[in-house]
Each structure stands twice: as C-alpha cells, then as structure tokens.
Amino acid sequence: MTQVLAIDQGTTSTRAIVFGPDHRPVDSSQQEFTQHFPASGWVEHDAMEIWDTVLSTVRGALDKAGTSAEKIAAIGITNQRETVVLWDRETGQPVHRAIVWQDRRTAAMTAKLRDAGHEPMVQDKTGLLLDPYFSGSKLAWLLENVDGARAKAEAGKLAFGTIDSWLIWHLTGGQRHVTDATNAARTLLYNIREGQWDEDILRLFDIPRALLPEVLDCGAEFGTTDPALFGAGIAIRGVAGDQQAATLGQACFQPGMLKSTYGTGCFALLNTGDTLVSSQNRMLGTIAYQFDGRPTYALEGSIFVAGAVVQWLRDGLRCIDAAADSQALAEAADPSQTIYLVPAFTGLGAPYWDPDCRGAIYGLTRNTGPNEIARAALESVGYQTRDLWQAMEADWQGAGGAENVLRVDGGMTASDWTMQFLADILGADVDRPEVLETTALGVAWVAGMQAGVYPGFDAFAADWALERTFKPQMDAATREARYAGWKDAVSRTLSTRG
Numbered sequence: 001m002t003q004v005l006a007i008d009q010g011t012t013s014t015r016a017i018v019f020g021p022d023h024r025p026v027d028s029s030q031q032e033f034t035q036h037f038p039a040s041g042w043v044e045h046d047a048m049e050i051w052d053t054v055l056s057t058v059r060g061a062l063d064k065a066g067t068s069a070e071k072i073a074a075i076g077i078t079n080q081r082e083t084v085v086l087w088d089r090e091t092g093q094p095v096h097r098a099i100v101w102q103d104r105r106t107a108a109m110t111a112k113l114r115d116a117g118h119e120p121m122v123q124d125k126t127g128l129l130l131d132p133y134f135s136g137s138k139l140a141w142l143l144e145n146v147d148g149a150r151a152k153a154e155a156g157k158l159a160f161g162t163i164d165s166w167l168i169w170h171l172t173g174g175q176r177h178v179t180d181a182t183n184a185a186r187t188l189l190y191n192i193r194e195g196q197w198d199e200d201i202l203r204l205f206d207i208p209r210a211l212l213p214e215v216l217d218c219g220a221e222f223g224t225t226d227p228a229l230f231g232a233g234i235a236i237r238g239v240a241g242d243q244q245a246a247t248l249g250q251a252c253f254q255p256g257m258l259k260s261t262y263g264t265g266c267f268a269l270l271n272t273g274d275t276l277v278s279s280q281n282r283m284l285g286t287i288a289y290q291f292d293g294r295p296t297y298a299l300e301g302s303i304f305v306a307g308a309v310v311q312w313l314r315d316g317l318r319c320i321d322a323a324a325d326s327q328a329l330a331e332a333a334d335p336s337q338t339i340y341l342v343p344a345f346t347g348l349g350a351p352y353w354d355p356d357c358r359g360a361i362y363g364l365t366r367n368t369g370p371n372e373i374a375r376a377a378l379e380s381v382g383y384q385t386r387d388l389w390q391a392m393e394a395d396w397q398g399a400g401g402a403e404n405v406l407r408v409d410g411g412m413t414a415s416d417w418t419m420q421f422l423a424d425i426l427g428a429d430v431d432r433p434e435v436l437e438t439t440a441l442g443v444a445w446v447a448g449m450q451a452g453v454y455p456g457f458d459a460f461a462a463d464w465a466l467e468r469t470f471k472p473q474m475d476a477a478t479r480e481a482r483y484a485g486w487k488d489a490v491s492r493t494l495s496t497r498g
C-alpha cells in the first residue's frame with residue numbers, strides 16, 4: 001500500500017490521480033460537468049452530477065493506473081472552495097443546486113451588512129470581507145429561499161458543506177459530516193483565530209449550528225470509503241481547499257513564500273507563519289494549512305478572471321483556436337499601441353471587491369486588431385497580480401516580514417510570454433516548477449504523509465524542483481508608466497467611481 005489517490009474537484013472539471021511511492025503521478029482520469037447560469041451573475045452546479053464525476057474518475061484512474069483500492073494507502077481530497085451544498089441527512093439528496101463561489105446573487109445582502117457596520121467584526125474573526133464570494137451569505141440565501149429548508153435545518157435534518165464535506169459524506173456512506181480547517185476558513189462562519197464556528201456570525205446570518213460539519217486538520221482521519229464503491233474501503237486522510245493544496249504542493253512552508261496559481265482565476269497565497277496579518281489593503285487572511293491543531297496563516301489575493309480571459313479570446317472573440325495560440329498573437333502585436341483590457345466579466349476581486357463593475361478595453365485605435373487585444377488580455381493577468389503583490393507587500397512589511405520567493409503554477413503558466421511579462425511588471429523573479437499539477441500533488445502528499453508512506457515537510461520541500469526562473473527585463477521607468485496606465489484603466493472601470 002504505497003500509492004495515494006488524489007481527488008481534485010475543480011470548478012469546471014473533476015480529476016482523480018493515482019500517485020506512486022515516489023509521489024509522482026502514475027495515471028489520471030478527468031471529467032467535465034455542467035455549468036448552470038440561471039440568471040445574470042448566478043452560477044450553480046448539480047451536486048449529484050459532481051458526485052457522479054467523482055465516482056467515475058476514481059474508478060477510471062484506478063483502472064488506467066492498473067491498480068486497485070487495496071493498494072491505495074490513502075485518499076486526499078482537494079476542491080473548489082466556498083461553493084455551498086445543503087443536503088438532507090436522511091436521503092443524502094441536495095435540497096437545491098450547489099451555489100458556486102463565482103455566484104453574485106447575494107451582493108445586496110452582503111452590501112447591507114457592510115453598510116450596517118459589521119465588516120470590521122467579520123474581518124477580525126474570519127480574515128475575510130463581506131463579499132458574496134464566500135459561503136456564508138449563499139447558505140443564508142438557501143435557508144431563506146428553499147421551501148421548508150429553515151424548519152428542517154432547525155430540526156437538525158439538513159447538513160451544510162463545502163464540496164469536500166459533501167464528497168466525504170457520500171464516500172463514507174453518510175457516516176461522516178466533516179471538513180478541514182482550510183475549507184472552513186472560506187465559509188465566513190469560522191473564527192480562524194479561535195479555530196471554531198463563530199456564534200456571533202452565525203447569529204448575523206441566522207444560520208443554525210446544527211447544519212455545520214466538524215472541523216479537522218488537513219492531515220486527519222476523515223473516514224473510510226464504503227467498500228461497495230471501489231471494491232474495498234480506502235481511508236480518507238488528507239483534505240485542503242485547492243489553493244491551499246497548491247501552496248502545500250509548491251512547498252511554500254516558510255513565511256514569506258508566495259505561490260500564485262493561474263487557472264480560470266488567479267489565487268495568490270503568501271505564507272505568514274503563525275501570524276494572522278490583518279490586511280489594511282483588502283487582502284484576505286486565511287489558513288494556509290493546519291497540522292496537529294496548529295494553523296499556519298496566509299494572506300490571500302483572489303482574482304476572478306485569469307485564464308478565463310484566454311477562454312474568452314477563444315470562445316467569445318474567436319480570434320484563437322486554442323489557448324496556447326494567444327502567445328503568438330501577443331508576440332506579433334504592434335509595440336507602439338498601449339491597450340488595456342480590464343477583464344471584470346464578473347466584477348473585480350482583490351483588492352477592489354467590486355461585484356457590480358464589468359469589463360472594458362481602453363486605448364483602441366483604427367489600427368487595433370486581435371493581436372493587440374490578445375496581448376492586452378495576457379498583460380491583464382500580470383497587472384492584476386501586481387495589484388495583489390503590492391497590497392500583500394504593504395501588509396506583510398507592515399507586519400515585519402519580507403517577501404522572498406514567488407512560485408507559479410496552473411494551466412496558464414505554460415505561456416512563457418505571460419510569465420516573462422509577469423516578471424517584468426512585478427520587477428521580481430518568477431519561479432516555475434517542473435511539476436505544474438501542484439494542487440493534486442499537495443493533497444496527495446498530505447494524505448500519504450498521514451498514512452506514513454510519504455516523507456515529512458523537509459524532505460518534501462527538498463524535492464521541489466525548479467524548471468525555469470523568469471527574470472525582469474523591463475526598465476523601471478517603463479514598468480511604472482505601464483502600471484500607472486493600468487491603475488487609471490481600473491479606476492475608470494469601477495462601478496463606485498465618484
């Protein structure tokens with residue numbers, strides 16, 4: 001039993017990956033599922049369909065890897081965070097489709113609470129802001145809008161969970177209602193200083209305590225899978241939200257180490273060690289990981305559109321056939337044109353937190369074509385990262401820290417051009433590792449370590465391998481002028497502009 005199985009339940013697809021004794025991937029299976037957009041700004045998933053993709057990808061990965069459940073020492077689960085499932089404890093059926101992290105339906109609810117002056121209290125306890133992104137207001141919406149849900153919730157008949165909890169419930173045949181500290185930290189209901197669900201905030205959102213799962217460390221005994229599912233029971237021994245799992249997979253174990261993941265969105269986490277930094281710059285405080293009951297904290301910056309802007313070039317504008325083609329267009333763009341594309345397709349995340357603004361392009365001339373738009377799209381990812389980088393640097397230095405490393409991963413880091421622009425606009429080195437699948441690796445490592453088949457922190461960190469460092473080549477004056485243009489473009493785009 002020296003293999004580990006990771007389940008990576010993401011926003012658009014589910015993947016199961018078998019890792020070998022050397023914690024290298026052996027084989028994997030992936031399946032996309034339906035995105036539901038019932039109204040403008042609303043995004044839902046069918047939680048049963050997600051469960052089905054987990055069953056079939058796990059079976060597929062075991063088959064492809066030529067292995068079986070008896071040979072798997074542990075399962076690790078990593079997941080899209082903040083997404084809310086509310087289900088009936090008796091039937092195991094969801095009472096509504098899952099409300100996805102991108103969903104903005106509770107913008108008015110969170111704005112009202114903010115206007116009433118509750119944000120400082122919530123930020124102090126949870127590290128988060130009163131924004132529809134997080135689970136709390138989405139759960140409150142379900143209790144208000146699903147017929148009979150509140151009465152059942154108060155009678156203890158319903159269970160709430162982020163996707164990890166939902167999957168563990170079904171994997172264990174309804175035996176365990178648990179989550180881990182990193183997922184709990186994204187709900188807006190969990191006090192990350194005290195390590196418990198927060199009574200004041202539960203009261204604020206009118207959420208019955210009986211709905212909530214038990215919170216465990218990232219490495220823990222989460223239960224054993226029902227033997228009927230995969231032919232034998234497998235212990236679930238690792239759980240982490242996907243961005244925290246990437247932080248683990250990138251071995252960002254020292255304070256000052258920052259990882260930035262470029263998938264659909266971009267999520268940057270800076271390890272701040274034992275210190276929970278109270279952001280003065282609208283960054284988030286969160287739990288990077290938790291072992292032996294001890295949380296390691298992080299500052300997080302969340303950008304909702306990164307790789308999604310490349311998908312828009314492909315599927316919306318249809319100026320490329322595949323994501324990788326964006327680089328050739330950017331390289332061929334006219335250097336004399338300065339175009340800014342602010343990809344606020346669903347509003348802007350950190351540090352602006354403006355759910356109402358929408359995307360814009362500035363600086364168009366008669367000579368502007370697909371090349372210049374594609375270049376502006378790729379550059380928008382660099383500019384947004386600099387927004388986060390500056391805000392985090394200010395918070396972190398204010399707390400006496402110093403940044404030292406930036407490690408990148410995710411699908412978009414395949415673009416050398418984008419990574420070079422990132423280094424240029426940050427004025428800092430950008431390190432790209434050999435293994436870009438850091439999310440699944442991170443949680444596989446946790447599960448394997450818990451099972452005693454993978455090494456501890458130091459040996460895992462020593463195994464992290466650099467593929468390439470991108471060094472800044474842009475001169476400082478150009479860098480600052482370009483960035484000032486971006487700030488101007490954003491200020492014209494914000495809905496709250498005076």
Ligand SMILES: Nc1ncnc2c1ncn2[C@@H]1O[C@H](COP(=O)(O)OP(=O)(O)O)[C@@H](O)[C@H]1O
Pocket residue numbers: 010011012013262263264265306307308309310311323324325326327410411412413414415
């Ligand atoms: N060579 C590339 N250049 C630019 N963007 C890319 C490239 N390859 C993939 N992407 C973008 O990366 C994203 C996919 O990354 P991935 O890490 O799989 O995301 P997720 O886990 O959010 O689905 C897509 O949005 C895609 O447009």
Ligand SMILES: O=P(O)(O)OC[C@H](O)CO
Pocket residue numbers: 009010011012079080081082101241242243263264265
């Ligand atoms: O599923 P991903 O990779 O798009 O990640 C989503 C994040 O966890 C949302 O906070």
